[in-house]
Amino acid sequence: MKLGAGDSGFGARGWALGACLSTVVLTVTLPAAAPRAQLAPQRVVSLVPSATEMLFAMGAGPRVAAVSSYDHYPPEVERLPRVGALVDPDVERILSLRPDLVIAYASQTDLRAQLGRAGIPVYSYRHGALADITAGMRDLGTRLGLETQARAAAAEIDSSLSDIRARLAGRRRPGAMLVIGREPQSLRAINVSGGYGFLHDLLDLAGGRNVFGDVSRESMMVATETVLARAPEVIIELHYSDPPSSDAIARERKTWSLLPGVPAVKNGRVYLLYGGELVVPGPRVVLTAQTFARALHPDVFGVR
Amino acid sequence: MTDVRRRLAMSMLVFGSLAFVAVIGAPLLGTTPIRLARVFDRTIPFADNVDAQIFFIARLPRALAGALVGATLAAAGVVFQALLRNPLATPFTLGVSAGAALGAMLAITMRLHLSLWGVSAVTAASFVGSLGAVGIVYAMARARHRGFSTNILLLAGVTLNSFFSALILFVQYLADSAEALRTMRWLMGDLDVAGYGPLLAALPLCAIAFVAFAWLPRALNLLSLDTDAAASRGVDVLRVQRVAFFSASMATGAAVSLGGPIGFIGIIVPHLVRLMVGADHRIVLPASALFGAAFLVAADVVARTAMAPVELPVGIITALIGGPFFLWLLVRQR
Amino acid sequence: MLRADNVTYVHDRGRAGAGAGSASMLPAPDRPALPGVQDVSIAIDRGSVVGILGPNGSGKTTLLRLLAGMLRPEQGHVTLNGTSLASIPRAALARSIAVVPQETHLAFDYSVLEIALMGRYPHLGTFELEGPRDIAIAREALAATGTAALEHRLFATLSGGEKQRVVIASALAQQAEILLLDEPTASLDLGYQFDIAHLLARLNRERGLTIVVATHDLNFAAGLCGSLVMMSEGRVVAAGATGDTLTSMSIQTLYGVVADVYPHHAAGHLTVVPLRRVRRD
Numbered sequence A: 001m002k003l004g005a006g007d008s009g010f011g012a013r014g015w016a017l018g019a020c021l022s023t024v025v026l027t028v029t030l031p032a033a034a035p036r037a038q039l040a041p042q043r044v045v046s047l048v049p050s051a052t053e054m055l056f057a058m059g060a061g062p063r064v065a066a067v068s069s070y071d072h073y074p075p076e077v078e079r080l081p082r083v084g085a086l087v088d089p090d091v092e093r094i095l096s097l098r099p100d101l102v103i104a105y106a107s108q109t110d111l112r113a114q115l116g117r118a119g120i121p122v123y124s125y126r127h128g129a130l131a132d133i134t135a136g137m138r139d140l141g142t143r144l145g146l147e148t149q150a151r152a153a154a155a156e157i158d159s160s161l162s163d164i165r166a167r168l169a170g171r172r173r174p175g176a177m178l179v180i181g182r183e184p185q186s187l188r189a190i191n192v193s194g195g196y197g198f199l200h201d202l203l204d205l206a207g208g209r210n211v212f213g214d215v216s217r218e219s220m221m222v223a224t225e226t227v228l229a230r231a232p233e234v235i236i237e238l239h240y241s242d243p244p245s246s247d248a249i250a251r252e253r254k255t256w257s258l259l260p261g262v263p264a265v266k267n268g269r270v271y272l273l274y275g276g277e278l279v280v281p282g283p284r285v286v287l288t289a290q291t292f293a294r295a296l297h298p299d300v301f302g303v304r
Numbered sequence B: 001m002t003d004v005r006r007r008l009a010m011s012m013l014v015f016g017s018l019a020f021v022a023v024i025g026a027p028l029l030g031t032t033p034i035r036l037a038r039v040f041d042r043t044i045p046f047a048d049n050v051d052a053q054i055f056f057i058a059r060l061p062r063a064l065a066g067a068l069v070g071a072t073l074a075a076a077g078v079v080f081q082a083l084l085r086n087p088l089a090t091p092f093t094l095g096v097s098a099g100a101a102l103g104a105m106l107a108i109t110m111r112l113h114l115s116l117w118g119v120s121a122v123t124a125a126s127f128v129g130s131l132g133a134v135g136i137v138y139a140m141a142r143a144r145h146r147g148f149s150t151n152i153l154l155l156a157g158v159t160l161n162s163f164f165s166a167l168i169l170f171v172q173y174l175a176d177s178a179e180a181l182r183t184m185r186w187l188m189g190d191l192d193v194a195g196y197g198p199l200l201a202a203l204p205l206c207a208i209a210f211v212a213f214a215w216l217p218r219a220l221n222l223l224s225l226d227t228d229a230a231a232s233r234g235v236d237v238l239r240v241q242r243v244a245f246f247s248a249s250m251a252t253g254a255a256v257s258l259g260g261p262i263g264f265i266g267i268i269v270p271h272l273v274r275l276m277v278g279a280d281h282r283i284v285l286p287a288s289a290l291f292g293a294a295f296l297v298a299a300d301v302v303a304r305t306a307m308a309p310v311e312l313p314v315g316i317i318t319a320l321i322g323g324p325f326f327l328w329l330l331v332r333q334r
Numbered sequence C: 001m002l003r004a005d006n007v008t009y010v011h012d013r014g015r016a017g018a019g020a021g022s023a024s025m026l027p028a029p030d031r032p033a034l035p036g037v038q039d040v041s042i043a044i045d046r047g048s049v050v051g052i053l054g055p056n057g058s059g060k061t062t063l064l065r066l067l068a069g070m071l072r073p074e075q076g077h078v079t080l081n082g083t084s085l086a087s088i089p090r091a092a093l094a095r096s097i098a099v100v101p102q103e104t105h106l107a108f109d110y111s112v113l114e115i116a117l118m119g120r121y122p123h124l125g126t127f128e129l130e131g132p133r134d135i136a137i138a139r140e141a142l143a144a145t146g147t148a149a150l151e152h153r154l155f156a157t158l159s160g161g162e163k164q165r166v167v168i169a170s171a172l173a174q175q176a177e178i179l180l181l182d183e184p185t186a187s188l189d190l191g192y193q194f195d196i197a198h199l200l201a202r203l204n205r206e207r208g209l210t211i212v213v214a215t216h217d218l219n220f221a222a223g224l225c226g227s228l229v230m231m232s233e234g235r236v237v238a239a240g241a242t243g244d245t246l247t248s249m250s251i252q253t254l255y256g257v258v259a260d261v262y263p264h265h266a267a268g269h270l271t272v273v274p275l276r277r278v279r280r281d
Helices: A010-033 A049-057 A075-081 A092-097 A109-117 A132-142 A147-167 A198-205 A224-230 A246-258 A285-296 B003-029 B050-083 B096-109 B121-141 B150-174 B176-187 B197-215 B217-224 B227-232 B237-259 B265-277 B280-307 B315-332 C060-068 C090-096 C112-118 C133-146 C161-172 C190-207 C218-224 C248-255
Strands: A042-048 A064-066 A101-105 A124-127 A175-181 A190-192 A221-223 A233-238 A272-276 C002-009 C037-044 C049-053 C075-080 C097-098 C178-182 C210-215 C229-234 C235-241 C257-263 C271-276
Touching: A042 A049, A049 A064, A049 A124, A049 A132, A049 A147, A075 B280, A092 A101, A092 A109, A092 B265, A101 A109, A109 A124, A109 C235, A124 A132, A132 A147, A132 C049, A132 C248, A147 C097, A175 A198, A175 A224, A175 B176, A190 B176, A198 A285, A221 C178, A224 B050, A233 A285, A246 A272, A246 C075, A272 A285, A285 C190, B003 B050, B003 B265, B003 B280, B050 B197, B050 B217, B050 B237, B050 B265, B050 B280, B096 B121, B096 B176, B121 B150, B121 B237, B150 B176, B176 C002, B197 B217, B197 B237, B197 B280, B217 B227, B217 B237, B217 B280, B227 B237, B227 C097, B227 C161, B265 B280, B265 B315, B280 B315, C002 C060, C037 C060, C037 C075, C037 C235, C049 C190, C049 C218, C060 C097, C060 C178, C060 C229, C090 C097, C097 C161, C112 C133, C112 C161, C133 C161, C161 C178, C178 C190, C190 C210, C190 C218, C190 C271, C210 C218, C218 C271, C229 C248, C235 C248
Parallel strands: A042 A064, A042 A101, A101 A124, A175 A233, A233 A272, C049 C210, C049 C229, C097 C178, C178 C210
Antiparallel strands: A175 A190, A190 A221, C002 C037, C002 C075, C229 C235, C257 C271
16 A cells, blocks of 8 residues: 555554554553552552542542442442342342442452452451551552552551540540440330440540440440440440431430430440441541540530 | 029139239349339439339339230130130141231331321331231131131131241342341330330220120130031021121231231130130130239239340240140140 | 021031131031031920931031031021020130030040049139139039049040040030030940940939930931930931930931831830831932
C-alpha cells in the first residue's frame, strides 16, 4: 500500500512493520511481565461498611464503585449502587460493575470463589479488636497503593485514641455495662458486650471497667439477676439508628427503673447512645471513644 | 374411699408438693448466692439490699412465670391430646404457637415501641397472632352443617404451622442483625420477665382457661374413648370439643406470649404423668398442671445456671430433655 | 316404647366422611360416608329383641343413631314413651338408652374397670366422682358379661371378644332400659359370636332389657331377635315377627342372594343357608 508522500524505501513500510511488531510484542509481553496484583485497583466494590469508611479516610473515595446495603457514611455513598451485604451479596450486580477489587468478609467463601472464577481479586476482611482497625487500615492502604495516606490516617486515629487514654490515666475505672440490644420498653433479651471485641476495647480505653469483661465473648444475653449481681455504676446503651424524639428516648431510659437497685439506675447514669457509627469498627471509633469517655468520666470530658 | 378419690388425693399431694417446693426453692438458687435472712431483713433499705432485689425483682417473678407457663402448657397438652385423640398431640400442633411467633416476629422487626399495662408490644402482638391462628383453624374445621371435625382441625393446624413457619423465616431474613438475634432469642423461650407486669397480664386468661379445665376431665375421658360412645353416655360432644379447643388454645396463646414457644412441656409432662397415675383425665389433668409447673421451673434454674453468666434459653433445656424422651416414647410405642 | 315415625335423615352429600351430626363427630376417616334414611317408621316394644337387617348402605347405622338420639331427624320424630327425644336432656336420655358401637378405639391406656365406670357418667354430677355404689354397679355389669376377672387389665391388651363384652358391660352400667348395638359380632370369631348372642338373650330374659341390634349376620339375628326390620336403600321393606319377615323372598330382595330359610331343629330357630347369587339385571 502507498503511504501518501513518496516512496522512501525502508522508510514508510519499515515504520509500519515496526509499529505492528512493537504493538504485538508489547501487548503479549507486557501484561505477562507485570504481575496483576501490582496494578493499584481503581474500581473497588466494598461489602464491608468499616472498610468503606477506611477507603474514604485514606482518600480512595473516588475509587469506590459500589457499597453494601448497610453503608451510610460518608454521605457520598448514598449515591452509589448497592450490592447486598454479608448474607445476600448480589454477585450479578458486582460482576456487572466490573470491579478490579472486591472487599468482602472473610466468611464469604462462596462469594470469593465465584469472583475468583471471574478473575476478580477479593480482599478478605475480618473484624477483630480495636487494634485491628488501624492495622487493617494500613493493610488496606498497601493493597490500594495508598500506603502513605493510609498510614497517616491510621496514625491520626491512634494518636486521638492514645490522647483519650492518657487523659484518663490513673483515674478510677467505674464498673460499666455496655448494652448492645434489648427488647424495647422492657428489660428482656438484654444483650451486652462481653470482654472481647472493639466495643469492649473502646470501653476500656475510655476508662471503664466492663462488668462482663471476664467472659471472652463479643456479645451475650444476660438475665436481670446477673445485672443486679454485677451492679454496674454506668449503663451505656447503644442504638444503631438515628435518635427518635426526646420523649421516646426518655421513655426507653425510664425502663431501667424496673431495677432500682442497680447503682447506675440509682445515680441516673444510664446513657442511651444513638448513631450508625457505634456499630462500625472503622475510623469513627474515635467519636465513639469520646462519647464513652464523656459518659464514664463527665468531669474530665464535659457532660453531654 | 374409692380408688379414684384416693389416687386423686395422692396425686394432688405429691405433685402439689413438688410444684410448691420448686416455686419456693427456685428463687433461692442461682449463680449469685443470696441469703434468705438477708432477703427478708427489713432493716436494710430495699434499694441497697441486693439479695432482696435479686429475689423479688429477678428470680421470684421468673419462678412464678415458669410455674404459670409450665402448668398451662402441660394442661393444654393433656386437653389437646384428648381432643385430637392422639397421645402425640402437643399444644403447638394446631398452629397456635406459630401464630404467636409470627406476631412476635412482626412486632420485633417492625420496631413497635409501645407498651400497655406493663405488657410490651411483642407480648401483645404475639397474643394477637395466636388469636388469629385459633380463629383461622376453627373457621376451617367447622363443617358446613352443624359439626366440628377434629380431622380437619388437625390438617388445618399442621398446614398453618408450615405456612406460618415459612412466613417467620421470611420476616427473620428481612430483619437486620440485631432484630434477627432478638427474634431467634424469642423463639427459644425466655422466662426472665423482669417484673410482675407481664405475669399479671397473662393471669386472667389462664385462670379462665383453668376453670374450663376443671370442668372438662370427665368428658375428656369419654371423648377419648369414642365420640359416639361419649354421645351415647350423655356427653354434649360438640360443646365439649369447643370448650376444650378454645380454652386450651387461648391458654397456649397466653403462655407463649409470656414466655415464648417453649416446647416439649406439652408432651413430656402428660406422658410422664400418665405413666405414673394412669389414663383417667380427672387425675391426669391437674397432676400434669402441677408437674408441668415444677418441671419448667426446674428447667429454668438449669438454664440460668448452667453456663453462667451467659443465659441459656429455657427452650433449649426442655428440648435437650424432650428430644431424647420423645424418641424413647416412639420406640416404646412400637 | 321407642318409636320412629316418618323419620327422614339425609347426610351431607360431600366428600367421603363429610356427613355431619348434631351431637356427634364426623365418622373416622376409614368409615365410608353414611347413607340416610327415608320416611322410616318403626316401633320397638318394651322387652322385645329387634334386629335391623340390610346390606351395606341401607341405613342401618343411621337408623340406630336416630333411635339413640345421636342424630336429629330432618323430618318426622323419634319418641320414647311418647316424649320426643329432642326434648329429653342428654343425661336423662343416656339413662334410658345405651349404645354399643361397632368398634371401640382407645386413644389412651384405660383399664377395664375404668371403661365400665364410664357407663356411670350419666348418673353422676359434674364434679362428682364415682362412689362405692357406682363401682359395685360397674363390677356387676362386668360380671354379667363374664369379664369380672379382667377388671385390672388394660383394655388394649384384651382379645376382640373380651373387648366387645367389656364395652357391653360399660353400656350395662348405664342401667338403661334399652340397649342398641351396632354390628356387635362383626369382628368376632364364631365362639365369641355365640357368647354375645347368649349374653344378650340372657340379659333380655333376666332383666327385661329391650334390645335393638343392627346386623349383617342373618343367623345371629334369626337366633336372637323376636322381630326384624329389613331395610334397603334407606327405606323399610319389611317389618314384623322374625318368622314372617325372614323368608327366601325377602332375603333375595334385600341381598340379591337365593337362600334357603328353614327352622333348624337342633339350633331351635330359623336358619339361613345361602345358595347362590342372583344375576343382576
